[in-house]
Amino acid sequence: MEWTITKNKEWSHLEQTFPWVADMQHVPQDAVHHAEGNVAIHTRMVLQALQAAAQYQALPPQQQQILWAAALLHDVEKRSTTQQEGSHITAPGHARRGERTARAVLYTQVPAPFAIREQVAALVRYHGLPLWAMEKPDPVKSLLEASLRVQMPLLALLAEADARGRICADQQDLLDRVELFRAFCDEQQCWQTPRRFADGLARFTYFRKENGSPEYIPYDDLKGEVIMLSGLPGMGKDTFLKKHYPGLPVVSLDDIRRRHKLKPEDTSATGWAVQQAKLQAREYLRQGQPFAWNATNITRSLRTQWIDLFVSYKARVRLVYIEVPYNDWLRQNNNREHAVPHAALMHLLQKLEIPAPHEAHEVVYVV
Structure with missing residues (x-):
């Protein structure tokens, strides 16, 4: 039997069932990037865009449920991070905090198997990565770190729905970024599976050191x-x-x-x-x-x-x-x-x- 965050996906039911969904209608967004309005409007548009996507419809039912839950939760912590900066509205750190909220919800309120829960939490955490990967200080390392925790095809689908589920002047640029992300994942050998390392020491060393190579095999002189x-x-x-x-x-x-x-x-x-x-x-x-x-x-x-x-x-x-x-x-x-x-x-x-x-x-x- 497949897990689902809820069988009834009507928005009115979601607002009545989950206080964090009801909160979304009170969270404003910047008009430049979200002319559609508040977080509730945006989240509903993202869910609609996701369900309309042919790639989503082709997924196995359990993956559909995982991705749908992640889309519902992806901006949940804009409620706690949204702030006014001059004439703009921002929500710094909402993805990181949202990951923790998603984990807590799927542990205490709607219990999910560990692997499913952590996939949803990771999707929430990294939902902006496909749009901003190339602007990271080390794009490859950011990409490979995410690949160890989340299925990249699902992440790309979520990011595409996030881009389509809004009204903004740069929507096509956002969609182009998602396509670039897909190609970047393929180039870095982490599209269908996490990037493979020679062993645990090689993986650990790569993520600890700057300017390292995922191909590097360090000498094992560990003791104890x-x-x-x-x-x-x-x-x-x-x-x-x-x-x-x-x-x-x-x-x-x-x-x-x-x-x-x-x-x-x-x-x-x-x-x-x-x-x-x-x-x-x-x-x-x-x-x-x-x-x-x-x-x-x-x-x-x-x-x-x-x-x-x-x-x-x-x-x-x-x-x-x-x-x-x-x-x-x-x-x-x-x-x-x-x-x-x-x-x-x-x-x-x-x-x-x-x-x-x-x-x-x-x-x-x-x-």
């Missing part, structure tokens, strides 16, 4: 391995380690806090705990001793800081993301000795960034 966990509180990270890595040394921020009776809200105490954890990690790294790094690590910026430390000692990093279904998560958290308040869980969920395949030498999803 860090099992780096990522997941919201209560997802079962401790249980996973006990089951799959019994006896492996573990560096845990939570353990350090509890051992020294530190309060999580005490920022100075947290800083001290981080330093203690770093000292433990450095000792293992110097010895080339495998160990596990057990923390939530829910944002890319935080993960990058620790991965930088690990690889500076030439350690191999296996990044393991752990997730259980929403209701199981709430139950597991409530059954913990140190349960996290529900409001705090929801706040963390809104910040969650799923690890991307290029963030470590190996990225594993345990869902």
Whole structure:
């Protein structure tokens, strides 16, 4: 049975069912790029353009549902990012924030299988890439990063519908950009499948270094391995380690806090705990001793800081993301000795960034 965000796709039903759809009618857009009006009008036009496209109609039903959900959600966070800049209206960062909202909606409200949910979230995140890829500081790297997470033919279809679902003077230029994007993907060998790298080290090295080549095969002089966990509180990270890595040394921020009776809200105490954890990690790294790094690590910026430390000692990093279904998560958290308040869980969920395949030498999803 195929997943769908809703069987009833009438706009009035969507507004009554999803508060974030109802919000769209109150979000203005710049008249130069969106003379049609507010986000609700634009989103409806995008959905109409998408469904009218022959390429969309030829897709398998499940891919149609994925793409339709992404189109519905693609501008959802213009509601939180729209601002007036002189005589123009902009919404900087709406795609990045929209990705997190799409993930939360499809995790808590309309549960979707992990792979489907993350495809929708990635489509929302990258929906502007086909229009602006060539203006990125490194167009090839931006393209290849997206190809690891999203199916490019679906992304191009979404971008084309986004261009057609508006009234603007430069619409043909936008459509030409989408065609250029399709050719660019084909040229960079990432149209039908993600760009292939020689191995995990080659992929990791390419995305870490500037002016690198995806064809480059680095010398493997790594020693030791860090099992780096990522997941919201209560997802079962401790249980996973006990089951799959019994006896492996573990560096845990939570353990350090509890051992020294530190309060999580005490920022100075947290800083001290981080330093203690770093000292433990450095000792293992110097010895080339495998160990596990057990923390939530829910944002890319935080993960990058620790991965930088690990690889500076030439350690191999296996990044393991752990997730259980929403209701199981709430139950597991409530059954913990140190349960996290529900409001705090929801706040963390809104910040969650799923690890991307290029963030470590190996990225594993345990869902």
